Amino acid sequence: MITKPPLSSVSSVLPPIQCAAHRLAFERPQIMGVLNATPDSFSDGGRYFSGAGLDLTLVLKRASQMLAEGATIIDVGGESTRPGATPVSESQELERVVPVVAAITGELGALVSVDTSNPTVMREAASAGAGLINDVRALRREGALAAAAETGLPVCLMHMRGEPDTMAGAQTYADVMLEVHDFFTRRLSDCQAAGIARDKIIVDPGFGFGKSLAQNLTLLRNLAQLQRYQLPMLVGLSRKSLLGKLLGRDVGDRLPGSLALAHESVLRGANIIRVHDVGATADMINVHLALQDGWFENEGK
Numbered sequence: 518m519i520t521k522p523p524l525s526s527v528s529s530v531l532p533p534i535q536c537a538a539h540r541l542a543f544e545r546p547q548i549m550g551v552l553n554a555t556p557d558s559f560s561d562g563g564r565y566f567s568g569a570g571l572d573l574t575l576v577l578k579r580a581s582q583m584l585a586e587g588a589t590i591i592d593v594g595g596e597s598t599r600p601g602a603t604p605v606s607e608s609q610e611l612e613r614v615v616p617v618v619a620a621i622t623g624e625l626g627a628l629v630s631v632d633t634s635n636p637t638v639m640r641e642a643a644s645a646g647a648g649l650i651n652d653v654r655a656l657r658r659e660g661a662l663a664a665a666a667e668t669g670l671p672v673c674l675m676h677m678r679g680e681p682d683t684m685a686g687a688q689t690y691a692d693v694m695l696e697v698h699d700f701f702t703r704r705l706s707d708c709q710a711a712g713i714a715r716d717k718i719i720v721d722p723g724f725g726f727g728k729s730l731a732q733n734l735t736l737l738r739n740l741a742q743l744q745r746y747q748l749p750m751l752v753g754l755s756r757k758s759l760l761g762k763l764l765g766r767d768v769g770d771r772l773p774g775s776l777a778l779a780h781e782s783v784l785r786g787a788n789i790i791r792v793h794d795v796g797a798t799a800d801m802i803n804v805h806l807a808l809q810d811g812w813f814e815n816e817g818k
């Protein structure tokens with residue numbers, strides 16, 4: 518009899534990663550909740566800004582809500598990666614990100630990742646309590662490898678060809694899977710050379726960054742291939758434009774599509790799901806886990 522291979526080809530649980538005081542474990546998919554400290558992001562820009570600027574009370578309220586709904590990481594970003602977005606200066610990014618990181622770690626004791634490509638922001642956010650560096654440019658900015666190594670924090674390396682500003686034009690890849698694989702092979706070796714231990718790295722294929730709809734779907738269909746590194750895998754698909762193209766939905770009407778994409782990612786071995794809608798994603802993951810072998814023996818009633 519011919520049996521189909523499972524979607525997820527690696528069944529053993531990856532070792533946990535130490536993120537500052539927090540141990541991030543991978544027995545179950547973890548949820549990273551998005552918190553944009555920007556006035557101009559795609560999906561939730563300007564939410565925490567009042568007349569006086571960034572309002573930390575609103576930020577803490579939103580972070581608490583995401584934690585209560587099941588997020589284990591809050592991803593704080595101060596730079597919009599939207600093509601054509603006004604570039605943010607270093608001082609502006611520091612001003613937005615550092616107080617937010619300090620407030621969420623200090624007041625809520627939560628694990629915070631800092632979504633930045635800037636070496637100074639990496640250092641200052643680490644001092645303020647961040648437990649993870651999430652860099653959409655995969656530490657390719659001048660000084661970023663050294664800064665990340667200095668903090669000693671784990672890092673998420675995301676695949677993107679070029680820069681957010683130049684990536685918008687559909688890129689042509691001979692083979693998108695091969696390109697992503699070559700990219701990680703190079704970045705993993707550069708990280709190792711900079712003194713970032715391999716076991717501190719998370720990989721992310723970078724959905725929506727310079728990729729066509731077809732390329733994004735190819736990446737997701739073949740996501741299990743990224744388990745070859747035996748490193749945790751993060752995916753960010755929540756509310757992204759591929760759903761606009763696929764379903765003709767505006768950014769506020771993409772939750773069902775986002776859940777389907779997140780579920781397909783979990784089936785293919787994703788370990789961390791970066792989302793805007795934490796509660797709905799937690800329900801999806803809990804239903805998925807209830808169908809896993811052994812669940813009723815281990816935690817079901």
Ligand code: YH5
Nearest residue numbers: 559560651675721723724753756757758
């Ligand atoms: C990611 O995939 N993405 S910021 C466009 C949207 C909605 C959302 C048009 N940071 C990732 O979330 N970090 C971002 O609607 C990320 N992986 C990691 N590691 C883009 C974003 C978005 C863009």
